[in-house]
Amino acid sequence: xxxxxxxxxxxxxxxxxxTIAGRTAMQSYGVVGMASRRLKDGIAELLQHDxxxxxxxxxxxxxxxxxxxxxxxxxxxxxxxxARNIMRNVKFAVEQSLGTPVTRxxxxxxxxxxxxxx
Amino acid sequence: MRDPEVDxxxxxxxxxxxxxxxxxxxMQAATAWLEKNASAINSLNVFxxxxxxxxxxxxxxxxxxxxxxxASTDGDVATVGRDLAHGALMGARGNSGVILSQILRxxxxxxxxxxxxxxxxxxxxxxxASATAYKAVSKPVEGTMLTVVRETADAARVAASQTTDLVVxxxxxxxxxxxxxxxxxYLLRVLRDAGVVDAGGQGLYxxxxxxxxxxxxxxxxxxxxxxxxxxxxxxxxxxxTGDDAPYGYCTEFLLEGQDLPLDRMRERITALGDSAxxxxxxxxxxxxxxxxxxGAALSYATSIGVLRQVKVENMQDQHRDFLAAFAxxxxxxxxxxxxxxxxxxxxxxxxxxxxxxxxxxxxxxNPSTEELLAAVESVRSxxxxxxxxxxxxxxxxxxxxxxxxxxxxxxxxxxxxxGIASLMALNxxxxxxxxxxxxxRAGDSVRTIEVTRAVRAAAVNGLQICEGQIxxxxxxxxxxAGEDSTQVIGHLLERASxxxxxxxxxxxxxxxGTAEAEGTAKFIRAGxxxxxxxxxxxxxxxxxxxxxxx
Numbered sequence: 113x114x115x116x117x118x119x120x121x122x123x124x125x126x127x128x129x130x131t132i133a134g135r136t137a138m139q140s141y142g143v144v145g146m147a148s149r150r151l152k153d154g155i156a157e158l159l160q161h162d163x164x165x166x167x168x169x170x171x172x173x174x175x176x177x178x179x180x181x182x183x184x185x186x187x188x189x190x191x192x193x194x195a196r197n198i199m200r201n202v203k204f205a206v207e208q209s210l211g212t213p214v215t216r217x218x219x220x221x222x223x224x225x226x227x228x229x230x
Numbered sequence: 231m232r233d234p235e236v237d238x239x240x241x242x243x244x245x246x247x248x249x250x251x252x253x254x255x256x257m258q259a260a261t262a263w264l265e266k267n268a269s270a271i272n273s274l275n276v277f278x279x280x281x282x283x284x285x286x287x288x289x290x291x292x293x294x295x296x297x298x299x300x301a302s303t304d305g306d307v308a309t310v311g312r313d314l315a316h317g318a319l320m321g322a323r324g325n326s327g328v329i330l331s332q333i334l335r336x337x338x339x340x341x342x343x344x345x346x347x348x349x350x351x352x353x354x355x356x357x358x359a360s361a362t363a364y365k366a367v368s369k370p371v372e373g374t375m376l377t378v379v380r381e382t383a384d385a386a387r388v389a390a391s392q393t394t395d396l397v398v399x400x401x402x403x404x405x406x407x408x409x410x411x412x413x414x415x416y417l418l419r420v421l422r423d424a425g426v427v428d429a430g431g432q433g434l435y436x437x438x439x440x441x442x443x444x445x446x447x448x449x450x451x452x453x454x455x456x457x458x459x460x461x462x463x464x465x466x467x468x469x470x471t472g473d474d475a476p477y478g479y480c481t482e483f484l485l486e487g488q489d490l491p492l493d494r495m496r497e498r499i500t501a502l503g504d505s506a507x508x509x510x511x512x513x514x515x516x517x518x519x520x521x522x523x524x525g526a527a528l529s530y531a532t533s534i535g536v537l538r539q540v541k542v543e544n545m546q547d548q549h550r551d552f553l554a555a556f557a558x559x560x561x562x563x564x565x566x567x568x569x570x571x572x573x574x575x576x577x578x579x580x581x582x583x584x585x586x587x588x589x590x591x592x593x594x595x596n597p598s599t600e601e602l603l604a605a606v607e608s609v610r611s612x613x614x615x616x617x618x619x620x621x622x623x624x625x626x627x628x629x630x631x632x633x634x635x636x637x638x639x640x641x642x643x644x645x646x647x648x649g650i651a652s653l654m655a656l657n658x659x660x661x662x663x664x665x666x667x668x669x670x671r672a673g674d675s676v677r678t679i680e681v682t683r684a685v686r687a688a689a690v691n692g693l694q695i696c697e698g699q700i701x702x703x704x705x706x707x708x709x710x711a712g713e714d715s716t717q718v719i720g721h722l723l724e725r726a727s728x729x730x731x732x733x734x735x736x737x738x739x740x741x742x743g744t745a746e747a748e749g750t751a752k753f754i755r756a757g758x759x760x761x762x763x764x765x766x767x768x769x770x771x772x773x774x775x776x777x778x779x780x
Contacts (some may be wrong), residue, residue, distance in 0.1 A: 139371050140367070141332075143368060201278045
């Protein structure tokens with residue numbers, strides 16, 4: 113967030129980063145929902161589409177960005193690959209809009225959804 | 231001899247069914263075709279991460295899929311389908327690979343317990359593939375592989391209701407996939423900005439095209455190596471298929487006869503070259519071989535049967551055609567558009583349609599040559615299409631080509647609506663030249679009404695105009711004057727035969743309030759109930775209204 117320094121200070125809140133990250137995660141192929149991070153030990157609850165910031169934890173430490181995502185993935189996709197895609201997509205989208213490198217994107221697959229046949 | 235009355239024309243061998251072995255080979259052909267195109271697909275990749283690996287990822291996914299299928303028994307399509315789906319799942323790489331695996335999974339589910347595929351079940355399986363692909367994402371992004379598989383499945387359903395010929399249905403599928411890919415830039419902004427089509431969509435199209443090529447017998451050499459057991463011992467060892475080696479002749483024919491010695495033929499043909507394929511039964515055999523001596527293959531064949539559908543092609547030419555066919559997709563990479571526009575709303579319209587740069591200017595504020603040149607130089611592309619959007623700017627724009635080393639085409643749009651129509655006609659699949667031509671034509675197809683206030687009294691075209699009166703121009707010609715703008719607009723819409731048009735778009739200017747603009751739109755809607763009337767805040771100075779009729 114240094115480019116703007118000479119004109120003043122720009123602060124990006126973790127919530128803003130979370131919105132970008134959540135939105136991108138939801139658009140990542142294989143992700144069918146975000147899971148509330150408050151229910152880590154319970155049933156991962158499928159969140160409504162408009163609450164993109166849910167299921168996302170953003171920490172800004174010494175100018176470094178750490179993102180934790182809690183997602184529900186479609187059963188029958190290759191989970192490791194879906195998770196890797198989420199990491200790459202989110203890292204790219206956040207860096208693109210913030211101009212700040214993202215240090216880590218951790219993906220936690222909280223649950224699988226089985227759509228069934230019909 | 232065969233009776234011409236009952237014989238179908240040469241080449242019209244109708245294929246109604248495909249069994250498991252056929253499906254497997256078709257997918258092998260598709261994989262080989264994808265391999266040929268992978269790097270072209272990589273160069274298109276800009277979404278969701280522009281890392282240029284979509285083609286490679288799809289290819290790796292397909293290769294892993296085929297490895298899993300190699301062990302599967304050739305029996306029914308349901309078994310092969312299940313193995314395909316399993317292989318794709320295990321081998322999925324990248325975003326496009328995961329989507330592809332999901333498509334194959336749905337396809338396999340659609341084949342449920344079937345022995346063979348016919349047109350109807352192909353369409354049903356594709357519909358299932360599309361549905362399954364959409365299920366695995368909560369926010370589908372259109373303008374991607376998802377769009378292409380959905381539109382392709384729709385086309386398959388329509389085609390399957392009209393024919394039982396698998397080749398015809400596959401042709402319809404490929405045509406739909408191609409058209410769908412071409413539309414992706416209009417659905418996904420990031421593609422339009424980069425001037426490319428969606429890479430994953432293109433990959434899916436290439437796979438479908440590979441299947442069609444297999445069904446038509448237009449096989450690639452890699453597939454041949456897979457298919458001809460004799461050749462697998464030393465693939466490419468002949469040196470004729472090396473990278474820089476000459477290509478020889480791709481020789482194909484059908485041979486008719488009685489009790490044709492298939493095994494013996496295979497031996498002889500394989501000895502003549504590589505990528506040999508000899509398939510059929512004792513009465514009809516299809517032969518394919520890459521050889522430097524097509525004559526030897528043909529004279530051997532005539533010694534044992536009757537030749538039909540002989541095709542000998544220079545593979546160097548094929549290779550060149552292939553390269554040429556895929557060049558246009560890259561050619562538009564460098565195309566940019568610069569438009570002369572004034573007004574916040576109008577500028578946004580141009581930007582949203584993909585204009586790379588906007589130069590402020592218009593009636594009574596013509597941009598200088600320097601300003602235009604600076605905009606042209608500022609865009610990253612070396613090929614620029616200029617849209618002057620005003621009669622007085624056309625001349626200035628015409629000087630630009632001689633002032634820069636970049637390649638410039640001026641599409642001489644005289645009004646804003648012409649400029650918008652031109653920009654909408656821009657097609658990422660066409661070449662620079664073709665685009666310029668298409669855009670010129672598109673600009674001519676729209677009629678423009680401009681409404682303003684007379685700054686002085688005058689007599690024009692037999693009209694006595696007082697200072698301060700509302701005047702209206704149709705395509706730049708002053709044809710109406712009055713006290714009230716709705717009256718002038720009504721008159722000009724009639725002159726423009728708006729009743730024969732489809733869309734009337736009203737861009738209201740900076741001097742007009744929202745309420746007044748809505749009143750005008752209401753007036754137009756009342757007069758033209760059959761037309762779609764759009765109201766957009768153009769924010770232009772000078773003109774109260776700019777109206778397009780198309």
